[in-house]
Amino acid sequence: MQEGTETSPGYSGVTLRGDVFSAQCPTRELLDRIADKWTVLLLTMLERGPSRFNALKREVDGVSQKMLSQTLKQLERDGLVSRSVDAAAMPVAVTYALTPLGGTLVAAIQPMIDWAESRIGEVREARSLYDEREAAVISFAS
């Protein structure tokens, strides 16, 4: 019925490319979504190979069923993950797998993960230093 019920597909020209700092930028909306705790963890986990719902729930420690199904649904909608149902299996088997597009994203976030793993020491050190200074300031103030 209403053609205008959703974000206009046209965008006549100006894509605001490079301006992720504008709230309206579509790239920023995408960035907001992929720069997400569970998204990153799930994609990384799926890079190891296809997995099933409850397997993911067990493997990704701390994820709730709600967030898992929600995140997987978004990833599927974004074409990053595929969902295949085997209805013939006994209690129904649902398998999630990375799509090729999802694979390119995993490759793109890998440097971030590697950074976290290699720099965690420096960050922790910075934190201790900061907390010490902080404590000093507080005791000085009171």
Added chain:
Amino acid sequence: MQEGTETSPGYSGVTLRGDVFSAQCPTRELLDRIADKWTVLLLTMLERGPSRFNALKREVDGVSQKMLSQTLKQLERDGLVSRSVDAAAMPVAVTYALTPLGGTLVAAIQPMIDWAESRIGEVREARSLYDEREAAVISFAS
């Protein structure tokens, strides 16, 4: 076909290196923090050069004062951003800048941003397809 995920239990006090999937993993805690909307945007903005509080607030569209000061404080604590106060200036000038460590992080998240910018088209296409299918299923059900 990979049998995947021998992330089985049985840690005997080992480093958990590479196991970001455990909730206790310190790397995962760090990853949760940097895989954050405002963190990514602020770091990217600061890569352009040092900036002041209200300048950042103006430039990063949509960030609230609260989230800005909160995020900056965390970044400072993590040693990714430095905060320098010029008390001599008229209404006090506070300048935020990337530290060398922060610079390495920006480099590490850049691929993710580039991915978002280059693949946004494919994602949008996947979304339309998904939404169409979804709508079809719903109208079929009702």
Added chain:
DNA sequence: CTCCTGTGGTATCCAATGGGTACCAAGTGC
């Protein structure tokens, strides 16, 4: 047979978090 488990979710509720607004103190322009 009933009970319990596992499968893949959805629905519901509540706590935590994010964001908007107001306010502060100090200085400057009008």
Added chain:
DNA sequence: GCACTTGGTACCCATTGGATACCACAGGAG
């Protein structure tokens, strides 16, 4: 004096995340 700037903090409410319960169905234990 009044309003505006600076860099924040304090407070409140809306949105979100997370825990829990529940569903339908099938298989195995007892």
